[in-house]
Amino acid sequence: MIPKQPRTHYLNISYGFKSWLFTTDHKRIGLLYLVSITLFFFVGGAFATIIRLELATPQGDLVQAETYNKLFTMHGVMMIFFFLIPAVPAVLGNFLIPLMIGAKDVAFPRLNLLSWYIFNLGALFTIYAVVSGGVDTGWTFYTPYSTTYSNTHVLATGVGIFITGFSSILTGLNFIVTIHMMRAPGMNWFRLPLFVWAHYATSLIQVLGTPVIAITVLLLAFERVVRIGIFDPALGGDPVLFQHLFWFYSHPAVYIMVLPAMGVVSELVAAFTRKSIFGYDLVAFASIAIAVFGFLVWGHHLFVSGQSVYAGMIFSFLSYAVAIPSAVKVFNWTATLYKGSVSYQTPMLYAFGFIGLFTIGGLTGLFLAAMGLDIHLTDTYFVVAHFHYIMVGGTIMAYLGGLHYWWPKISGRMYPEGWAKLGALIVFVGFNLTFFPQFLLGYMGMPRRYHAYPEEFQVLNVMSSAGASILAVGYILPMVYLIWSMRYGPIASSNPWPATGLEWQTSSPPPTENFEEIPVVTWEAYEFAGQE
Amino acid sequence: MYFAIFFALIALTAVTVTISFFDLGRLNAVVALTIAVFKATLVILYFMHLRYSSRLTQVVVAAGVGWLFIMIALTLSDYLTRSWL
C-alpha cells in the first residue's frame, strides 16, 4: 500500500488568522460568515430567552415594560438582519454555488470578502446600540415613534442596518454575475441545481430591494436629526409612507429568508428520495415568480394603518397570488416522494420538518392576508406564530438540514447520525411546543409586544416558554457535536449520500480551486440513473 | 450629438420655466414631471451611454426603473384612493 500523503485542501492549505481574514476563497468566506451569524444567533437567542422567561407569568415581574420593549426589538433586529437574511445565502450559498456550477470561485472574490467585513461593521454599530442602552422601536421602526418619541439608540441601530444592507447587496450581485458567467461547460440553465435557481431569485431581491430599506433608514435618520418632514404630519410628512417604504423591502426580505431555504429543501428531497425533483422547471420558475410577486404584496402589512381600503383590496388579492408559487413547490416536493426510495437520515428529517412547518406558516399567512380576518388577528400572537413558523420552522430547519447534508463536504468529516437525529427531533418538538400555542393565544386576542397579560392566557404561555427551553437544547446540541465531529467524526468520502451535483464530484473537503480540472457537464440535474 | 442633446435639454428647461408662468390647474405637476422624465431619459440614454451599452446593462437599468415604477404605482394606489370612501 502506498503511504497516505496528507492531501492538501482548502482547510489545511494555510493556517493562522491572517490566512482566514485575508482569504478570497468563497469556501472560507462562507465559514467566516458561519462564525459571525452563529454568534449573532446566540445573541438574539439570549434576548428571546429573557422574553420567554418574562412571559412565563402574567405579571410583568422580571423586567420593566421599557426593558421588555428593548428585548423584543433587539431580538428581532439581531435575528432578522444579522442571522436569517445572511444565514443560507452567505454561508451555504457562498460555499456551494461555485462548487455546484463547476467554477473555481465566485465572480468577484475580493468583493465577497469585503461583504463579510461590511456585514461585521454593521453588526458592530448595532451591538454598540445594544450594549449602550438598546433600542425599543420594534424591528419595524415605525414612525412617528422612531423619529420623534423614542429616546433610545435608534440612530446607531439604523446605521448598523444601513451598512449591513450593502453586504447583502454585494452578495446578491456576486451571485448573479457568478451564475451568469461562471458555469462550467455544458452546465446550462436547466441543468443547474434548484439550489442555484433559488439563490438567483434571492439575489434579484437583494439587489432590487435592499437599496430601498437603506434609503428609508436614511430618511428616518434625517427626520430624527434635522427634522425634515418626510414622515411627521406636523412637518408635512406622512407616517404611513414609512410603512410603505419599509415593507417594500421587508416583505420581499421575508423571501430572502425563505427562498434559499427552499433551495436547500429541493436538494435534500432529491438526494434522499433518489429522484429528480418532480416538475423541475416549475420549481425553478416558481422561485423567480416568488421573487417578482413578492414585491407586489407589501400592503398586507398596512391593512389597519389607515391605508385606503381599495389599496388593501389590491394587496390582499396579490398576496393570495404569491401563495401559488409557494404551494407549487410544496406540492412538487411531495410528489417527488411518490415512489422514491426515501431514506430518513438527519437532513431529510429537517426537510420534512420544513415542508410541514412552512405549509402551516404559509397557510396562516393567507388568514392574515384576508382583510376582514386580519383586523381581528393583526398585532396579536397569531402574527408572531405565523412568521415564526416560516422563519424558524422553515428557514432554520432548512439551514440546519443543509448544514448537516453538506457538513461532510465542508469539514471532511461525518457528523454523528444518532445524536443528529435526536437533535432534529428535539428541534421539531421544541419548535411546535413553543409556537403552536401562540396561534391559539393570538386567536383568543393576546396582543404582541406586551410584557404582562391576563391570567387566563398563562397555561398556553407556560407551554410556549417550556417549548423554548427544549428548542434551545435542540440548537445547542448540533453546535456541540458538529464542532466535536471536526476532530473526531469519521472521515467523509467525496460523496457520502451518494447524491448528484458537482459539489459531490470533488474531494471532501475540496481543494482551494474546487476541482482538479474544470468538469464538463453532459447530464441533467438530479440524474440518479446510471450513477449507481 | 452631445451638443444636440445638450441644446434639447436647455430647450426643455426653457419650456418648463415658461409653462410655470401659466396655471394649468391639476396639470401643473403632470406637465412638469413629464418634461422632467423626458429629460432624464435623454441623459440616461445618451450622456450615460445606455443606448450604446450591452443588453445586460440595459436590462439592469430597465429593471431598476421598473421596480421604481412598482413602488410608486402601488404606493399611489393607497394615496390616490384614500378619499374615495
Ligand code: HEM
Ligand atoms: C404565503 C405567503 C404569505 C402571506 C400571504 C403572508 C401574509 C402575511 C400578512 C398578511 C402579515 C401581516 C399580519 C399583520 O401584521 O396583521 C404577515 C406578517 C408577517 N409575515 Fe407573512 N405571509 C406570507 C409569507 C411569509 C414568509 C415566507 C415570511 C418569512 C420568511 C413571512 C414573514 C412575516 C413576518 C416577519 C410578519 C410580521 C412582521 C411584523 O409585523 O413584525 N411571511 N404575513
Ligand SMILES: [Cu+2]
Ligand atoms: Cu408580508
